Amino acid sequence: MAAQSKLSEVAFKCTCQEFVHPWTSSCACAMAGMLLSLIPGTFRTYSMVYLFSLAMRMRIPSLKDLKNTLLSTLQSTAFLSLNGSLFVLAICLVRQFLGGFYFATATWVPALLVSSLSLVVERPERRAPLAMYVANVGVETLWKMLEARGLVRSIPNGQVLIMGASLTALMYLYRAGLHKTVAKDATFKGLGLIVGKEEEGPLQTSILNTSRRPRPPRLNIRCISSNLLIYDKLMALKHPSCPHKHGCALYALLGGLKPFLGGVGLQVGLKLLLNIPKIFQLKMQWRQQIFNKGSLQLGLALGIFSLLFKSTSCALRHSFGYDKAIFAIPAGLMGSIGLLHFPNTTVSLYLMFKSLQLLYNWGVSQGKVPEVPNFSLIMYGFFTSVLCHSTVLEAQSMRPSYYKFIETISGGRLSRFNMKSFEAFGVHSQDQANQVIKKLGIVATSAYPLFPLIV
Known part of the structure; x- marks a missing residue:
């Protein structure tokens, strides 16, 4: 002492x-x-x-x-x-x-x-x-x-949990159309590129499908024409409340492919930009810097998130017979599985604070939370x-x-x-x-x- x-x-x-x-x-x-x-x-x-x-x-x-x-x-x-x-x-x-x-x-x-x-x-x-x-x-x-x-x-993967919960909150605001009123932010432009404009709110009037569908005829799975018919039906299957034009399966697959290619292109482009001096000096280690699994991380995260988000949203619309902004919560949590490929602490914290800020603005506009000056x-x-x-x-x-x-x-x-x-x-x-x-x-x-x- x-x-x-x-x-x-x-x-x-x-x-x-x-x-x-x-x-x-x-x-x-x-x-x-x-x-x-x-x-x-x-x-x-x-x-x-x-x-x-x-x-x-x-x-x-x-x-x-x-x-x-x-x-x-x-x-x-x-x-x-x-x-x-x-x-x-x-x-x-x-x-x-x-x-x-x-x-x-x-x-x-x-x-x-x-x-x-x-x-x-x-x-x-x-x-x-x-x-x-x-x-x-x-x-x-x-x-x-x-x-x-x-x-x-x-x-383990704590940053992925934060990122998934934050993205889910942002997707709910996006689907509810609040990004156009009380939660305006440039972040939603990026979300629009990932999940597409089809999922953007505010939603149209919900459609409740109560009509009974006729029982489809029995198909022989050993017949090639029957398999082709099944494939066509799956590609064209779409609920009336779904906001997209094509079938749900095609919508989800293309929705996952585009963000995947965009994420890979962005990650490779950033690596090339940061290594411009080495490229001109012919000292660039292409195999280690570009042609590796690390270049796929962002693309896989975005692609799988979009694929699972869209497929889960469509499944919920088919199950309940209507569309709701709250469907973004289970769909976002399901899509967060893809974020395991990109466990980035900086991005996770940014999304966390951004979602908290926008939720706070929404709460202030609704009179649910007090506004703190300065x-x-x-x-x-x-x-x-x-x-x-x-x-x-x-x-x-x-x-x-x-x-x-x-x-x-x-x-x-x-x-x-x-x-x-x-x-x-x-x-x-x-x-x-x-x-x-x-x-x-x-x-x-x-x-x-x-x-x-x-x-």
Whole structure:
């Protein structure tokens, strides 16, 4: 206990210079140096994001489009640069106000104070997507932090269960026609490509089929003509309430084939795009990168989902004699079997938050749940605090790509933070940071970060 108390005293008495800016004694210079380092990196990042968004419109941009793209890039650059630089200053100010560092005030509280304030600088239409993205990464990070403490445990294919339940909720909104009113979102355009426009709501008036069908004549299965007749009947079999033109069997088979080909084409196209330098250098390993089972994962997931969703929906329409939006729930859950071929955590969390957001909007419109003012700001602030805390004090819980991104745009500052004084916190912050730095191959080529502004 005496040793623990001594370590706690060391952590409390640690100065902000020892912790976040050992190369300069001035907190103002530390903030200014961070700001100067962030501007080029964030500008490059947002330039690529907005140019890609412009290219996705598939038309020649006008001067107004180019002007709006430039202004949006500058505004987003200002937002993220301000967020990072104020975070460093807030660490120093909180320490001076409290007289020292506690576990929660080392990074979590400073990030909470400045993140929501910084988001106000961003364009209003960008705030909700940013909050969604940060929440996506934040939930994954928070889960890993709890898992490291033994408080939770991951289950096999847990991300598939999340993805399946989220897709099922989105499909219900799509079939109910709510995507045109209270749950408008671009995600439904993608769902329309997967399951087709035939399943789009709102549904037509339900048709209840109560007429008795005449008993079909007996067929001799040994006769070729009888087998052909059975095949034709199966291909043409369709319930009056089914929204498609062709038979249900053909509708389901083609509905599975198109997303399969689209998914394979998309996955192969992305791999080719990411390996353009290797292709021009004739160093592309085609067998390992393209011609493998991994290139089929997305296609199989989308194809099987669509096939099972459509076949289950048609089976339910045949069984009950009418069509209902609620049929999307068993059909979506059945189609989720195909998602086992693409167990992606990032996509699962994105779909989870997107479905929760749209269900929340629907609940607000119905008066079933209260509307929370500035919910995007609150969510962004909370999960940004989680990410800042994890990136600095529990680096192994953070996505390696996110850690490297912060290290790059901060001009090499993150890897220079000194957490040795915080051993009393019991999470081995310095050891975690060292292991992540070694794993990512981060090597300091200079004694100082970019724009050190030494005083």
